[in-house]
Amino acid sequence: MADAIIDIRALSLAYERGGVRNVILSNLDLTIARGEFVVIVGESGVGKSTLLRVLIGLARPSAGKVRLDTRPGCRTPMALVFQDARLLPWRRVIDNVAFGLEGSGLSRAERRAKAAEMLALVGLADLGGRWPHQLSGGQRQRVAIARALAVEPDVLLMDEPFSALDSFTREGLQDELQRIKAQTGKTVLFVTHDIDEAVTLADRVVVLAGSPGRVAAEVRIDVPRPRPRRDAALLDAARSLRAELSRRSADL
Amino acid sequence: MSLVRSTLLAAAGLLAFLLFWEAMPRLGLINPAFLPPPSTIPAAFLREVSLGIWPEAVLSSLSHYVAGLLAGAGAGVGLGLLSGMFRPFESFTAWIVRLLRPIPGLAWVPFAIIWFGVQPSAAVFIIAIGVFWIVFFATQGAVRGVDRDLIEVAQAFGFRSPLARLTKILLPAATPGILVGLRTALGQAWMAVVAAEIFGVPGVGQRMMQASSLLSTDIVVVYMLTMAALYGLFDSAFVALQGWLLRWRA
Numbered sequence: 237m238a239d240a241i242i243d244i245r246a247l248s249l250a251y252e253r254g255g256v257r258n259v260i261l262s263n264l265d266l267t268i269a270r271g272e273f274v275v276i277v278g279e280s281g282v283g284k285s286t287l288l289r290v291l292i293g294l295a296r297p298s299a300g301k302v303r304l305d306t307r308p309g310c311r312t313p314m315a316l317v318f319q320d321a322r323l324l325p326w327r328r329v330i331d332n333v334a335f336g337l338e339g340s341g342l343s344r345a346e347r348r349a350k351a352a353e354m355l356a357l358v359g360l361a362d363l364g365g366r367w368p369h370q371l372s373g374g375q376r377q378r379v380a381i382a383r384a385l386a387v388e389p390d391v392l393l394m395d396e397p398f399s400a401l402d403s404f405t406r407e408g409l410q411d412e413l414q415r416i417k418a419q420t421g422k423t424v425l426f427v428t429h430d431i432d433e434a435v436t437l438a439d440r441v442v443v444l445a446g447s448p449g450r451v452a453a454e455v456r457i458d459v460p461r462p463r464p465r466r467d468a469a470l471l472d473a474a475r476s477l478r479a480e481l482s483r484r485s486a487d488l
Numbered sequence: 489m490s491l492v493r494s495t496l497l498a499a500a501g502l503l504a505f506l507l508f509w510e511a512m513p514r515l516g517l518i519n520p521a522f523l524p525p526p527s528t529i530p531a532a533f534l535r536e537v538s539l540g541i542w543p544e545a546v547l548s549s550l551s552h553y554v555a556g557l558l559a560g561a562g563a564g565v566g567l568g569l570l571s572g573m574f575r576p577f578e579s580f581t582a583w584i585v586r587l588l589r590p591i592p593g594l595a596w597v598p599f600a601i602i603w604f605g606v607q608p609s610a611a612v613f614i615i616a617i618g619v620f621w622i623v624f625f626a627t628q629g630a631v632r633g634v635d636r637d638l639i640e641v642a643q644a645f646g647f648r649s650p651l652a653r654l655t656k657i658l659l660p661a662a663t664p665g666i667l668v669g670l671r672t673a674l675g676q677a678w679m680a681v682v683a684a685e686i687f688g689v690p691g692v693g694q695r696m697m698q699a700s701s702l703l704s705t706d707i708v709v710v711y712m713l714t715m716a717a718l719y720g721l722f723d724s725a726f727v728a729l730q731g732w733l734l735r736w737r738a
């Protein structure tokens with residue numbers, strides 16, 4: 237791929253526990269283009285979170301290479317949104333959003349201004365003064381997204397960020413995310429186990445499968461945006477993705 | 489039960505206690521020299537104040553209390569953080585801790601006197617030791633109990649040094665647990681004040697010993713109540729501070 241921002245080559249990862257080697261990912265190749273919205277789906281336990289953790293530096297691969305073509309010298313080329321928002325409960329919302337900016341050399345006022353801007357972007361401009369425990373689950377996840385965006389990452393990593401939310405909130409946030417994506421042009425790598433969510437959001441869906449996990453299939457979702465919900469083309473894409481998945485699991 | 493009713497009941501209980509206390513010596517059931525009736529306490533208090541003994545003793549004890557508390561709690565928090573953060577440090581100190589921890593604070597009195605003499609610094613030393621272990625273990629436990637997920641958040645945002653981990657996650661997350669230890673220490677330190685001063689360092693404890701050797705039990709009671717009042721004051725102030733520091737909690 238000409239303009240690859242992430243190039244993962246022959247990535248393997250194993251956990252050692254009590255002398256037993258548990259191979260999670262093996263020989264995984266994946267290339268992500270700049271500005272692409274890639275959604276990773278796969279059964280639970282296949283290693284989706286592990287892959288994101290490798291990219292953000294929370295886990296170390298046993299073999300393979302990850303090449304990044306992000307801005308040189310950037311302190312945070314990637315930012316991760318966790319499944320559970322993981323806000324710091326002792327910080328007000330605005331200071332949670334400003335968290336990642338603290339090593340950036342910006343003054344406190346500048347960090348706050350940036351955080352306020354990000355809060356507005358996720359539609360929570362008025363809630364900066366609240367404590368995390370005063371937010372709903374959906375609001376918390378929005379704050380987590382704002383916190384990740386605040387550090388101006390080239391790549392936004394999202395690990396099942398909406399899976400704990402009710403379906404109304406989830407659909408609202410999916411729309412919101414697409415709007416933010418269109419507005420900022422960020423590259424997004426998004427993990428979900430929800431097929432409808434995957435086809436709604438993705439330029440390309442990557443199926444992780446097997447044990448150890450590797451890329452089992454890739455499906456391009458060529459539906460123009462904005463994508464109306466339950467649009468026939470999306471339903472088609474979801475149907476063929478489901479067919480692909482069941483074929484895969486029959487193979488394995 | 490309503491707040492008014494429980495307050496009234498509490499007041500009634502205290503009144504009954506005072507009446508019972510007053511009655512015992514007055515009815516001749518106890519020698520008043522052994523247990524002075526509470527009605528004699530205000531006069532004894534005023535006498536102590538007008539002689540200037542009370543303010544001097546209280547100020548002197550307070551200075552030991554505050555200095556001992558700061559030293560003991562400071563060392564307890566500092567070493568507790570180190571031991572909670574670094575496994576090797578914890579292992580290195582494990583047997584030292586096991587050796588020293590069971591020694592009661594008062595067992596250090598002989599050394600306190602040998603090292604510092606009958607001086608305020610001896611009292612500060614004993615108070616500091618009395619406070620240290622409580623705060624140390626509270627801090628160590630609180631740091632070790634910090635949610636690993638939150639530490640990962642810091643790492644994911646590029647804060648990977650031990651210092652960043654400490655200031656951004658461990659310290660704020662461990663604050664509730666550390667404060668619980670500090671509050672216990674606040675009470676423990678008064679115990680140590682009396683004990684330390686009984687050996688002659690000027691202060692409330694020393695004055696109590698003097699009074700008791702003269703069988704001036706009313707003066708002893710004055711200082712017992714003084715300490716109860718000071719403890720109440722400090723504890724209330726601490727609870728207010730704790731509430732403010734932990735205002736982020738649900």
Ligand SMILES: Nc1ncnc2c1ncn2[C@@H]1O[C@H](COP(=O)(O)OP(=O)(O)O)[C@@H](O)[C@H]1O
Pocket residue numbers: 251253258260278279280281282283284285286287
């Ligand atoms: N720190 C770890 N130590 C050992 N095994 C782990 C660790 N983290 C994850 N695993 C294992 O790796 C596998 C993949 O986990 P994960 O990446 O979370 O899967 P997914 O996100 O696809 O559900 C699971 O079987 C899990 O038990």
Ligand SMILES: [Mg+2]
Pocket residue numbers: 284285286395396
């Ligand atoms: Mg996962």
